[in-house]
Amino acid sequence: MPAQSKAQQKAAGAALAAKRGEIDRDELVGASREMYDSMSKAELKELAETKREGLPPKKDG
Template sequence: MPAKSKSQQQAAGAALSAKEGEKKVSSLKGASKSMYDSMSKKELKEMASTSQSDKPKHVHKKKDS
């Protein structure tokens, strides 16, 4: 699953670094912590490797009307 925004791609990269032991898990916050807990290393690698070109900085959730 490719990242939908630059922020999501960066969070996946941080979570992947923790999964690979390059970063302390305790340093993760927010989305990266959630991704670390819920995604496999393979999923994180796929999301983190997504190109950032043509991606918005953030994708906001749509509110239900």
């Protein structure tokens, strides 16, 4: 499932970095913290790898 917005892709990247131990979990806030808690590394990687070109800044709705 590819990211649907640049914000979602960025949050997934932050959550993935925390899962990998590259940043501290306590640095995460908002959507990235929720993604960290509820998604696997594989799911986060898929979202984070989405190309940003053509994505809207934020998801509508």
